Amino acid sequence: MDLKLTPEQQSFRDEVRAWLGANMPRDWTARVMASADVPRPEAYLLLRDWQRKLHQAGFIGLTWPKEYGGRGLTFMEEVILHEEMALAKAPPVLNILGVGMAGPTIIAYGTEEQKRRYPPKILSCDDIWCQGYSEPNAGSDLASLQTRAVKDGEHFVINGQKVWTSLAHVADWMMLLARTDPDAPRHKGITYFLLDMRAPGVTVKPLRQITGDAEFNEVFFDNVRVPGSQVLGGVNNGWGVGMTTLMYERFALGFGLQVRLRIGLDGLIEMARRLEKHGASITRSPVMRQKIAQLWIDTECLKYTGARAITRLLKGELPGPEASTGKMGWVDTHQRLQELAMEMQGPYSQLMKGTEWAVEGGLWQYTFLRSRANSIEGGTTEIQKNIIGERVLGLPKG
């Protein structure tokens, strides 16, 4: 057991840190709104340029094989990169769904032609990807999805609807799950398509969410024709392919979360030092001290549970029980952090951006509202608990 970085890892950290110091876009936060996990639409151009810059410096696709444009490094370098980006308060990677999910899945399941065609443009941010999984009647119960794909010569014809589709409004491609065999058992009649978002018959409608932003969308398919060459991993084999993507999602979105949580916590503590409640500094209140300390402890627990999971990955071992707990733990801690920010502000927590009375420009109000989605997106907490109960503890299905 040794938590120190190896000299190679340390020099990679230094390289990233130095590069970020020299290349970070200034004053980007106001345009993007620092905390959002998914960027606002108006930040799109800034973020595309940012990813290109990162790509040119060799920081995108660190774990991808070299032949498909990656650097063939380990997850440790990926962790270091995301930690450093979080510490520097750098803008997020716009094409995160492409880099974290679509690319690795295509590399795992694609034909040689597919592997040559898609991944390079994912890294360079020439092609932005979104994920077409959820439907109005298929959320947690994803296998009940109803979007249909019917074979017609060399093509498939797609009809149906997806929903909660982040980035669809700027995406060039979609990882689409559609039903190709309605008579097969639920999991066996689904196919994974690589769908061109500019194909005729694709309509994207932004959805406004409780923050007031429109980060995600509804996507409608009206007789959209997709060539058979854009099936990934074989017809009716889409469930397994789609699950691989979800596994990568947990890694991709998991990197840096703990550090972002820590940054949020530092911000919370700074606010606690400045604010008074009932005539005394918040940091003098024993109740508040207990709550802040607990958040600190929970954040550190997440860090070390993550370190245990990464250690196993690096040693080439199967993920242990600790690997499945990160998302849930992060959600719970982050939501409590945001609730505590509101509690500290008291009546001021009601004030949004637009009045000088709002605390810290109303930033916390946005992050508080946004945090409600955490326990729903990327697998609800209830589904996470089912997964832990059934796959890790081996409890019977309901």
Next chain:
Amino acid sequence: MDFGFSEEQELLRSTARKFFENECASELVRKMMATPEGTTPEFWAKLAEQGWLGLIFPEAYGGVGLGFVDLVVLMEEMGRASMPGPYFSTVLLGGLAILETGSEAQKKEWLPKIAAGEAKVALAWTEPSARWDAQGVTLAATESKGGFTLTGTKLFILDAHLADAVVVAARTAQGPSPEEGVSLFLVPRATKGLEVKLLPTMDQTRKLCEVTLTGVSVPASSLLGEKGKGWAPLARVAERATVALCAEMCGGAQRVLDMTTEYAKIRVAFGKPIGAYQGVKHRAADMLVEVENAKSITYYAGWAVDEDTPDAALAVSMAKAYVSDAYRRVSAAGIQIHGGIGFTWEHDLHLYFKRAKSSEFTFGDATYHRERVAQLINL
């Protein structure tokens, strides 16, 4: 970065698990906990034979010379077995106090005997005020005729009734800060005026005593370390013992989760195993999250203490705060999922539930350590 255990440590784990399954099964735990000793001479001799009584003592003092991360592994397995007896008090409290503060002669006299299973040493720290901070040490030690006279009462003292000697934290001076003026004395159990009373405890696997010193005369040579400078080493002992305790708690919590998961697979209600119902399944998942986080923060604290990192004290308090809550909640959830059978004396769950409770209040509960965390992060 490598946040995992070495092959040797994994081997220690599997050896220890097998050993406790054979030598410390629950019938034996129950037999031992029902006696005042909480152990048997045969079992104690076997622990010595394994080298575990001197695991962290240097080889020069009859030990094996292993580190704290190794100890964490062993303690997890002891906690898994809910092992009763004076291991924690003798090795982690009395033994460690001698190792941290003792003169060469004191170490040579006591540590090899402890490692060989021939001596037990208790640590008399807390008093009826039940404080873990320096203000809590008020037992008076007055200097007289080349020695000291000790008078006062110590409470919640683990296994003093079994000890051959007791390390007593006493106050030799009222300094400008409460940390100054604390001194440690190594007092043989047979010393006149030292009385030990065994107290009835909720957790029968842990034996607590009241230790009364009435005009106990000890020579100056019984001082452990420097006069008036005993607080710093005492705090170091506490840090180390707390990590060991956390590891033991993790092992117990993991065992409760294992028992509960097995039960939820076979117990049928309304035509299905109860583990198929989300009310049970989700609670089991919550237990797993707490157990895994408890291990992570404990392993980190073990490593930090071993390496003497600048944040070691913070790591220890984070661990004790988290693990105290986690073990209590996990063992309570275990009883709830078992239903009526989990509430019986016959079922082993109560051993763990009670151990969770006694451990929670040993070296400070979660509230105490959260406040320490708040201080250490300069809140």
